Amino acid sequence: MPKYLLGSVNKSVVPDLEYQHKFTMMPPNASLLINPLQFTDEGSYIVKVNIQGNGTLSASQKIQVTVDDPVTKPMVQTQPSSGAVEYVGNMTLTCLVEGGTRLVYQWLKNRRPVHTSSTYSFSPQNNTLRITPVTKGDIGNYSCLVKNAVSEMESDIIIPTIYYGPYGLRVNSDKGLKVGEVFTIDLGEAILFDCSADSYPPNTYSWIRRTDNTTYVIKHGPRLEVASEKVAQKTADYVCCAYNNVTGRRDETHFTVIITSVGLEKLAQKGKSLSPLASITGISLFLIISMSLLFLWKKYQPYKDQKQNIGKLKHFQAMKMLCMTSEYMNLLLFQMLLVFPGCRVALFQPLMVYQGKICTVQFMKLFSTSLPNNKTMQSEHS
Numbered sequence: 001m002p003k004y005l006l007g008s009v010n011k012s013v014v015p016d017l018e019y020q021h022k023f024t025m026m027p028p029n030a031s032l033l034i035n036p037l038q039f040t041d042e043g044s045y046i047v048k049v050n051i052q053g054n055g056t057l058s059a060s061q062k063i064q065v066t067v068d069d070p071v072t073k074p075m076v077q078t079q080p081s082s083g084a085v086e087y088v089g090n091m092t093l094t095c096l097v098e099g100g101t102r103l104v105y106q107w108l109k110n111r112r113p114v115h116t117s118s119t120y121s122f123s124p125q126n127n128t129l130r131i132t133p134v135t136k137g138d139i140g141n142y143s144c145l146v147k148n149a150v151s152e153m154e155s156d157i158i159i160p161t162i163y164y165g166p167y168g169l170r171v172n173s174d175k176g177l178k179v180g181e182v183f184t185i186d187l188g189e190a191i192l193f194d195c196s197a198d199s200y201p202p203n204t205y206s207w208i209r210r211t212d213n214t215t216y217v218i219k220h221g222p223r224l225e226v227a228s229e230k231v232a233q234k235t236a237d238y239v240c241c242a243y244n245n246v247t248g249r250r251d252e253t254h255f256t257v258i259i260t261s262v263g264l265e266k267l268a269q270k271g272k273s274l275s276p277l278a279s280i281t282g283i284s285l286f287l288i289i290s291m292s293l294l295f296l297w298k299k300y301q302p303y304k305d306q307k308q309n310i311g312k313l314k315h316f317q318a319m320k321m322l323c324m325t326s327e328y329m330n331l332l333l334f335q336m337l338l339v340f341p342g343c344r345v346a347l348f349q350p351l352m353v354y355q356g357k358i359c360t361v362q363f364m365k366l367f368s369t370s371l372p373n374n375k376t377m378q379s380e381h382s
Contacts, residue, residue, distance in 0.1 A: 071100035083161025095144035165199025
């Protein structure tokens with residue numbers, strides 16, 4: 001049976017004596033104020049309106065009132081707290097809330113909702129998340145979001161402890177040439193190898209040397225230094241082993257070290273020596289061609305005041321040009337010897353023929369050879 005709370009007639013409020021300090025109505029809008037609100041105030045309320053005139057008009061409306069307590073900050077517990085091994089163990093995450101009514105739970109991983117899958121399942125109230133079995137892909141930032149009609153709160157982020165690996169074992173070096181699983185280094189160099197793999201907890205590493213069908217451990221740890229001069233053979237085989245003492249899994253990778261007497265850096269330097277040689281050759285050829293053109297120009301240039309000496313002048317200019325050309329050839333060939341010190345002098349003695357006479361370019365006279373002056377040339381050929 002509904003209980004009468006209060007009423008209003010001609011803007012006058014008539015409360016029930018039992019509820020006059022709890023319920024208040026402010027005419028003419030007939031709003032009902034409940035103060036203070038308590039959980040016992042939850043229920044159905046009925047408002048009736050009567051209008052008198054030529055007749056009486058009546059209307060009523062039923063209103064359902066719910067009272068909720070705000071949500072307090074939730075907390076997530078993980079079982080087992082020590083963690084679980086990949087593909088072997090299971091994990092349960094439970095969301096705990098001290099205060100709040102009509103709670104709705106939602107699980108988030110990396111800020112995104114978690115849905116039911118082959119490995120994820122939820123309790124009927126959704127406050128528990130089960131992962132069976134755990135894998136490396138289940139690692140992430142988990143949180144629990146709890147809300148009701150009047151508030152919502154999210155827990156702190158937790159990262160479940162999942163043991164996995166080793167995965168992706170590989171060996172790298174600080175120098176040398178790597179082709180596949182073969183490292184090539186120069187004789188006399190020391191090379192540092194680094195062995196790494198994705199694993200939790202971190203792996204323990206061991207290095208194994210294989211010689212004449214026998215193997216033996218040479219070092220423990222993620223790094224190995226090999227000095228090429230201490231390797232008796234030019235080719236050596238090594239193995240890096242990684243072991244996870246929690247998951248019980250291990251992996252290994254094989255590689256070969258080849259020691260060469262001619263290193264890549266020497267070959268690179270030899271290749272770089274071609275550049276100055278090309279520059280020297282180009283400049284020298286330019287000078288020779290320029291002097292040849294000058295010689296041809298002077299050969300056909302008319303001399304009005306000295307027509308009687310044209311023959312002698314041409315002979316003198318030709319000899320002068322020949323000596324200058326020889327001098328530049330000497331310089332060019334000497335620079336080539338500087339670039340290629342292994343060449344012999346006897347290989348570079350080019351011959352020049354002028355008017356039936358053979359002229360030999362000698363390296364021994366590189367710094368003493370000088371061009372004859374005009375008087376000497378004229379006296380010799382007058």
